[in-house]
Amino acid sequence: MKHNFGAGPGILPQEVFKQAAAAVLDFNGTGLSLLEISHRSPEFEEVLNEAVALVKELFSVPEGYSVLFLQGGASTQFAMAPNNLLPEGGKAAYLDSGVWASKALKEAKFFGNVEVVASSKESNYTYIPKDYTIPADAAYFHITSNNTIYGTQLQQFPKSPVPLVCDMSSDIFSREVNVADFGLIYAGAQKNMGPAGVTLVIVKDDILGKSGRKIPAMYNYEVQIEGGSMYNTPPCFAIYVSMLTLKWLKSKGGVQAIEKDNNEKARVLYEEIDRNPLFKAVAATEDRSRMNVCFVMENAELEKPFLKYCDEKGIVGLKGHRSVGGFRASIYNALPITSVYVLIDAMREFAEKNK
Amino acid sequence: MKHNFGAGPGILPQEVFKQAAAAVLDFNGTGLSLLEISHRSPEFEEVLNEAVALVKELFSVPEGYSVLFLQGGASTQFAMAPNNLLPEGGKAAYLDSGVWASKALKEAKFFGNVEVVASSKESNYTYIPKDYTIPADAAYFHITSNNTIYGTQLQQFPKSPVPLVCDMSSDIFSREVNVADFGLIYAGAQKNMGPAGVTLVIVKDDILGKSGRKIPAMYNYEVQIEGGSMYNTPPCFAIYVSMLTLKWLKSKGGVQAIEKDNNEKARVLYEEIDRNPLFKAVAATEDRSRMNVCFVMENAELEKPFLKYCDEKGIVGLKGHRSVGGFRASIYNALPITSVYVLIDAMREFAEKNK
Numbered sequence: 200m201k202h203n204f205g206a207g208p209g210i211l212p213q214e215v216f217k218q219a220a221a222a223v224l225d226f227n228g229t230g231l232s233l234l235e236i237s238h239r240s241p242e243f244e245e246v247l248n249e250a251v252a253l254v255k256e257l258f259s260v261p262e263g264y265s266v267l268f269l270q271g272g273a274s275t276q277f278a279m280a281p282n283n284l285l286p287e288g289g290k291a292a293y294l295d296s297g298v299w300a301s302k303a304l305k306e307a308k309f310f311g312n313v314e315v316v317a318s319s320k321e322s323n324y325t326y327i328p329k330d331y332t333i334p335a336d337a338a339y340f341h342i343t344s345n346n347t348i349y350g351t352q353l354q355q356f357p358k359s360p361v362p363l364v365c366d367m368s369s370d371i372f373s374r375e376v377n378v379a380d381f382g383l384i385y386a387g388a389q390k391n392m393g394p395a396g397v398t399l400v401i402v403k404d405d406i407l408g409k410s411g412r413k414i415p416a417m418y419n420y421e422v423q424i425e426g427g428s429m430y431n432t433p434p435c436f437a438i439y440v441s442m443l444t445l446k447w448l449k450s451k452g453g454v455q456a457i458e459k460d461n462n463e464k465a466r467v468l469y470e471e472i473d474r475n476p477l478f479k480a481v482a483a484t485e486d487r488s489r490m491n492v493c494f495v496m497e498n499a500e501l502e503k504p505f506l507k508y509c510d511e512k513g514i515v516g517l518k519g520h521r522s523v524g525g526f527r528a529s530i531y532n533a534l535p536i537t538s539v540y541v542l543i544d545a546m547r548e549f550a551e552k553n554k
Numbered sequence: 555m556k557h558n559f560g561a562g563p564g565i566l567p568q569e570v571f572k573q574a575a576a577a578v579l580d581f582n583g584t585g586l587s588l589l590e591i592s593h594r595s596p597e598f599e600e601v602l603n604e605a606v607a608l609v610k611e612l613f614s615v616p617e618g619y620s621v622l623f624l625q626g627g628a629s630t631q632f633a634m635a636p637n638n639l640l641p642e643g644g645k646a647a648y649l650d651s652g653v654w655a656s657k658a659l660k661e662a663k664f665f666g667n668v669e670v671v672a673s674s675k676e677s678n679y680t681y682i683p684k685d686y687t688i689p690a691d692a693a694y695f696h697i698t699s700n701n702t703i704y705g706t707q708l709q710q711f712p713k714s715p716v717p718l719v720c721d722m723s724s725d726i727f728s729r730e731v732n733v734a735d736f737g738l739i740y741a742g743a744q745k746n747m748g749p750a751g752v753t754l755v756i757v758k759d760d761i762l763g764k765s766g767r768k769i770p771a772m773y774n775y776e777v778q779i780e781g782g783s784m785y786n787t788p789p790c791f792a793i794y795v796s797m798l799t800l801k802w803l804k805s806k807g808g809v810q811a812i813e814k815d816n817n818e819k820a821r822v823l824y825e826e827i828d829r830n831p832l833f834k835a836v837a838a839t840e841d842r843s844r845m846n847v848c849f850v851m852e853n854a855e856l857e858k859p860f861l862k863y864c865d866e867k868g869i870v871g872l873k874g875h876r877s878v879g880g881f882r883a884s885i886y887n888a889l890p891i892t893s894v895y896v897l898i899d900a901m902r903e904f905a906e907k908n909k
Contacts, residue, residue, distance in 0.1 A: 201585045205592050208790060216587045220578040223571055230556040230868070232571045234749040234795065237560050237871065270625035270751065271772055274786035278770035302771075309770045389787055394589040396625065396751045396789030415633035415664045416657075417626055431629035432744055434751030435563060436791060440589065513585075516592065 202538035204528045205516025206347050206491060207369065208389040212533045215443045222439060233439055238432050246439050247428060253445035257454050260378050260401060265424045267400040268438050273299070273368045276385040276398060277306035280364055283420050284383070285311040285338045286410045292316050292337040292361070296353075297324045297346035298522070303366060304341065310412075311338070323523070324349040326483035335360045338410070339382060345370035347390075348520040350493030350527065351486040356380055362406045370490045371399065372448060373532055374458040382406045390490070391532045393441030396434045448532065457532050464530045464539045465489035471543045477501065477550045481523060495525030501553060502526070508549050514542055557893035559883045560871025561702050561846060562724065563744040567888045570798045577794060588794055593787050601794050602783060608800035612809055615733050615756060620779045622755040623793050628654070628723045631740040631753060632661035635719055638775050639738070640666040640693045641765045647671050647692040647716070651708075652679045652701035653877070658721060659696070665767075666693070678878070679704040681838035690715045693765070694737060700725035702745075703875040705848030705882065706841040711735055717761045725845045726754065727803060728887055729813040737761045745845070746887045748796030751789045803887065812887050819885045819894045820844035826898045832856065832905045836878060850880030856908060857881070863904050869897055 203210040226233040229242060236243055251266045260266060269275070280303075285291050289311045293304035295318035307313050314337065317328030324346060333340045339362040345352040347369040356363065362382025371386040378384065383402045389395040400420070407421050416422045422430055428438075451457055469487060472478045472494045481493040496502050502525060509517055519525040528542060558565040581588040584597060591598055606621045615621060624630070635658075640646050644666045648659040650673035662668050669692065672683030679701060688695045694717040700707040702724040711718065717737025726741040733739065738757045744750040755775070762776050771777045777785055783793075806812055824842060827833045827849045836848040851857050857880060864872055874880040883897060 203586060203590055205590065208590055208592060208787065210590045211587070216578055216589065219589070220575040223575040223578060231558060231870070232566070234571065234574070235558055235560065235563055235565045237563060238750065270627070270630070270789070272625070272786045275625070275772045278772060282770075306770050306772075309768055387787060394791055395593065395787045396792055413664055415637075415661050417630045417633060417661075431627045432563065432742060432750045434625070434789060434792065436749055437751055437789065515586070 200513055202514045202541050203516050203534070204514065204530070204538070204542070206390075206520070206527055206529045208395045209529055209531045210533045211393070211440070211444055212447045215440060215447055218443050219440050233436060236435075238429060238435055243435055246435070246442055247433065250438055250442035250445060253442065253449060254399065254401070257372060257445060257448060258376065258378055258401070263405065264378060264401055264403050267402070267420070267423050268428045268433060268441070269398045269400055269423060270396070270434055272387040272398055273366050273385060274302065276366070276400070277303040278309065279418050279420070280339075280341070280383060280385070281307040281310040282412065282414055282418050283407060284362070284364070284410055287311065287412065289338045289410070290314055290334070290336065292334050292340045294328060294331070294340070294342045295320060296327050296343050296351065297349055299346065299366065299368075300341075300343040303343070307341070316340075324351065325481060327351050327353055327486045333357065333359050333361065337361045339364045342366070345488050345490050347491045347529070348523060350482045350488045350491045352488035352490065354486065362403070370488070372445070372454055372457070373461050373490055375454050388437065388441050390529070393444050394437050397437035397441055399441075444533075460536065461489050461530065461532065464534070464536050465492065467536070467543060468492050468528060468530065468539055471546055475546050475550050477553060478546065481525065490529060490531060492528040492530060493519060493523055493525065494528075495519070499524075505549050509542070509545050512541060512545050514545060555868055557869045557896050558871050558889070559869065559885070559893070559897070561875070561882055561884045563750045564746075564884055564886045565888045566748070566795070566799055567802045570795060570802055573798050574795050588791060591790075593784060593790055598790055601790070601797055602788065605793055605797035605800060608797065608804060609754065609756070612727060612800060612803060613731065613733055613756070618760065619733060619756055619758050622757070622775070622778050623783045623788060623796070624753045624755055624778060625751070625789055627742040627753055628721050628740060629657065631721070631755070632658040633664065634773050634775070635694075635696070635738060635740070636662040636665040637767065637769055637773050638762060639717070639719070639765055642666065642767065644693045644765070645669055645689070645691065647689050647695045649683060649686070649695070649697045650675060651682050651698050651706065652704055654701065654721060654723075655696070655698040658698070662696070671695075679706065680836060682706050682708055682841045688712065688714050688716065692716045694719045697721070700843055700845050702846050702884070703878060705837045705843045705846045707843035707845065709841065717758070725843075727800075727809055727812070728816050728845055730809050743792065743796050745884070748799050749792050752792035752796055754796075799888075815891065816844050816885065816887065819889070819891050820847065822891075822898060823847050823883060823885065823894055826901055830901050830905050832908065833901065836880065845884060845886060847883040847885060848874060848878055848880065849883075850874070854879075860904055864897070864900050867896060867900050869900060
């Protein structure tokens with residue numbers, strides 16, 4: 200039994216793996232593999248429709264928004280969002296809360312001007328910048344809801360005078376969100392929602408078509424909406440696994456219920472980090488992520504031995520990102536709290552041995 | 555037992571389905587699903603490296619070319635190719651041999667001028683245009699090697715004074731190709747090479763970086779080469795299944811051997827179509843595709859009953875594209891010749907009953 204704390208592609212529910220494996224052999228009794236059926240078949244169209252319906256239901260997506268399953272990951276959205284929303288010569292505002300935010304704003308510069316309203320780069324992104332003004336003349340304001348590498352998370356979303364664009368790759372469906380507050384939400388699936396290879400986009404229809412740009416078909420949200428995520432062949436398997444994962448989430452009681460579980464997992468783990476004299480948390484207390492818990496050791500020489508100790512207990516994926524060091528325990532939706540307890544026990548035992 | 559003649563996502567080897575399903579449950583004895591392991595893990599890096607090595611080996615890719623596994627399908631390449639290769643104000647030449655070729659050239663117009671050297675549109679693309687001159691001042695010449703919808707295929711590739719760019723989505727690895735004759739080859743995987751959700755790109759390094767364009771990271775071949783197809787999280791599962799399929803192809807004797815099999819499958823099927831009074835082939839004889847065999851009935855009223863007759867025998871995916879009608883038997887690499895014989899038997903029996 201492994202306890203997978205990897206940052207992504209990350210853990211998904213065991214029952215999803217079982218259903219996905221079965222569908223690769225025989226999809227819903229068709230006698231065909233899921234991998235060899237047409238995306239235009241009624242069987243696959245039902246999968247896509249169900250995935251879209253589950254997103255709408257689980258996230259209470261209001262009227263006037265479209266839900267898309269695209270390819271290319273959040274990194275493609277870094278360019279696609281400004282390509283669609285930023286007029287020639289226009290300006291977009293960005294909050295620089297980490298490397299991914301900084302990559303996003305770099306891509307926006309290919310399409311127009313960028314105003315960085317605030318940055319925590321000077322402190323290696325250990326906190327979320329808070330005192331800033333969103334320029335009312337910006338085409339949109341871009342934020343990153345959770346910063347996987349540094350273990351920080353926006354606890355509240357800012358009120359914005361312009362459409363709010365949010366990269367939710369690493370905490371989507373982990374907590375309740377009022378979609379109506381956003382113009383555009385996007386997320387690579389491979390943390391909370393599905394496997395690598397598909398990207399969720401939730402976009403408010405009336406913010407589109409205003410930039411005056413000519414946009415190639417695959418980069419154009421309006422074309423993708425018109426095609427119902429099937430302008431071309433979609434990543435069928437990744438959409439199917441996402442649908443299964445969303446279905447599992449619904450069976451667990453939905454986002455509200457999983458948020459409660461996630462809060463409890465984060466609470467017990469941070470409590471141990473704060474209590475245990477060997478460890479200390481990396482992120483500013485008020486910005487601590489409930490998805491990626493980053494921590495280091497007071498004595499850095501013990502870090503390798505602790506990783507080894509964990510490995511022997513089946514705890515995997517705990518190594519921190521190279522730019523932060525130490526450990527990162529990703530506690531995504533599908534990670535059971537029992538795995539968190541195993542980690543906490545390991546921390547306690549290791550502290551006992553290294554008194 | 556189903557006989558899957560679907561045009562794509564299409565049939566893959568049965569043993570690939572079995573291996574893929576097993577990896578979704580437990581990847582190579584890691585105790586983790588393939589879907590939950592990091593793309594930066596040694597285990598996945600080995601998968602990607604093996605996939606690249608197999609492409610190079612099976613296609614005898616010469617030095618000076620890069621092999622990429624990207625997202626977004628051929629439709630994304632329709633824009634990515636001109637974005638990288640077509641200078642501002644420059645010109646690209648296109649051969650219009652079908653709807654996909656025509657979509658490709660439409661995307662190129664976002665980036666520069668397009669010269670269509672020849673088109674068979676007026677005959678609903680039933681043949682490959684042949685008498686044309688490739689302008690020596692074009693940035694590149696774009697062709698589509700096989701036209702899935704119409705069942706036509708370039709039997710020889712043109713000699714080009716400028717880099718040859720080829721969409722090989724529907725016949726890649728089905729026949730031997732001299733990669734050195736091409737500047738850029740791209741192919742959505744979901745016909746001969748793997749599942750939907752990954753796109754193969756083989757690009758000659760020295761044609762890149764010359765357009766003077768500023769290109770967003772995800773659309774930039776040079777960035778993708780630099781990142782080794784991992785500038786961001788790649789579509790891990792789709793790459794894995796492609797790797798398995800390429801390995802299967804190698805075990806079958808490689809491209810030369812499969813080409814022989816494919817020729818035989820096409821030969822017996824066209825022979826029956828030409829012989830059987832109920833049916834007639836759609837494409838010009840000299841341009842007949844060895845991947846997608848398109849045919850109609852002399853008496854169109856018998857088409858629905860024939861489809862039903864086939865369905866009862868487990869023959870699926872035979873319905874022709876709506877723009878051509880009739881039938882399309884896709885006989886991709888993984889389709890065994892025994893399935894072709896089953897189809898031929900059905901055609902004979904049906905003719906017997908409808909004399």
